[in-house]
Amino acid sequence: MDFDILSGARIGLVGPSGSGKSTLLHILGGLDKPTRGSIGWPGLDHATRLRPRGIGLVFQSPSLFPALTAVENVELPSLLAGEMPDRDKSLSLLRALGLQGLAEKLPEDLSGGQAQRIAIARALLLRPRLVLADEPTGQLDSATAGRVMDAILNNLEGSNCALLVATHDENVAGRLATRWTMNHGRLAFS
Template sequence: MTSAQLQDRPTATAVGLHEVHKTYPGPTPVHALRGVTLTLAPGSFTAVMGPSGSGKSTLLSTAAGLDTPTSGRVLIGDQDISTLRADDLTRFRRRQVGFVFQAYNLVPHLSVAENVELPLVLAGTRPDRQWRTELLEAVGMGGTEQRRPTELSGGQAQRVAIARALFARPTVVFADEPTGALDSRTGAQVVQVLRDTADRFGQTVVVVTHDPHVAAAADSVAVLADGLLVDRLHSPTAQQVAARMLTLAGA
């Protein structure tokens, strides 16, 4: 499959949350999401922001199928993942959902090439080595196939993690604070890699971040507060994002 084919999505929606509630039970129940409705188009680059405790991480884990909503529907492409059994959901995630984590989550004893191929290996699918080479070139890591994660800088490791997330040609890639462990200069480079690969391959990307500069690289910013979607900012600057966060902090 070519990169052009990756852009040929059969659905008008990449991710859809419809009246999603998530409550964590306990002596004092925590209402992490309160009726969130959010639709993301294929090929869009969306940042999710909000104060601490606003529901950002819960939104990501619920949208990605890592956690189950208390009520409401979650769709990835045409599939309502809220209805899938655990085993079916695991198989679906391996093929349709890519992840980029703050801590990279590369397997230390595997080479760069093996780390990138891992999602398809786990899914029992033969990896496309030409596609792997194209991805590594796209993220600026061409020629590093045989290196181990311990031989990489933090920025390089995150570039490999981005290539791994893209390798199965998923419907959506979720990135959880992908620059959180990096210095500002390296973080900016990683964000640019995410932005460039999203544009090049028509990839839908959702980034949870606290950094206005990361959010400013996105097409739009979904703003959460107290489990509610309170705003959508389109093509904002870092200054506009920071100002909006300050208004929430002072609310």
């Protein structure tokens, strides 16, 4: 496959389970290396410095640190970037994702959907150049999924941040300007 992700793009990546969507996101995020070919991040930085400022990642399963509260999990990218966390901004993201009142909860006290929304807030915190989200609404009911997509798109509105969302949810994919389809490791653009 050969493609570019342009600044400000809003891309829905759809396809059956096992088609390679997660693998593609992991390669784009610098977590995995392609088995052949090459990948470049000309609009970002060298692959060893992609995160947390260049690329925000939302994994398919919530990936919170168990010893940190919800708000501390959101603030983690700031610490990794050597910055002081902005508590007001972190709390604002939690509110936007419907998580007010959960800031001091530990991950063990949260539902899977709540933990996933905290991971989304963490990915958005530093306003990266690219957000890669793997089934960010997969553990949510349709009404909450709609509100989460509203919060993601509202947070990115007016920014040059590109968004690539791997999803099985046609409602989520339909809200994004571009649709890519993955099938048996092959990518088709529409």
